[in-house]
Amino acid sequence: MIKKLKYPDFADVTPCTIVFTGGPSQFGDDSELLTWSGKVNWSEKAQRVRDKNGDWIKLSGIIHVGQDLLAGINDEITGGHVTIAGLSNREILGIYRPRNPDGTVNHTRIEVI
Secondary structure, three states: OOOOOOOOHHHOOEEEEEEEEEEEOOOOOEEEEEEEEEEEEEEEEEEEEEOOOOOEEEEEEEEEEOOOOOOOOOOOOOEEEEEEOOOOEEEEEEEEOOEOOOOOEOOEEEEEO
C-alpha cells in the first residue's frame, strides 16, 4: 500500500493572495483564471535561476501552498502575480506541483520574482 506524504500545515502562517492569468481575453489583456487567498509557507530567499529564454533571474522567494491550486484548470497558465502579507505585487516565474508516490498532488510550489 502506497502512502501519501504529509504536508506540514503548521508552517502556513503568511497571508497571501495569488492570481493566475491565462491567454488573452477579448480585450487583448491577460485573462484571470483563478484568484486564491489564504495562508502560505513563504520563504524569502534570494536565488538566481534561468528563465525559459536562458537569462539569469533573481528570485525573491518561494511559496508553498498545502493544496493543489490548479486542480480543474485545463487552460494554459501564462503567469500571474502574488501579494504577500500586504506587500506589493510580485510576478510568478514558475509553478510546480510535487506529487505523492500514488500520483496525487502533494502541494503547489510557486517561485516569485
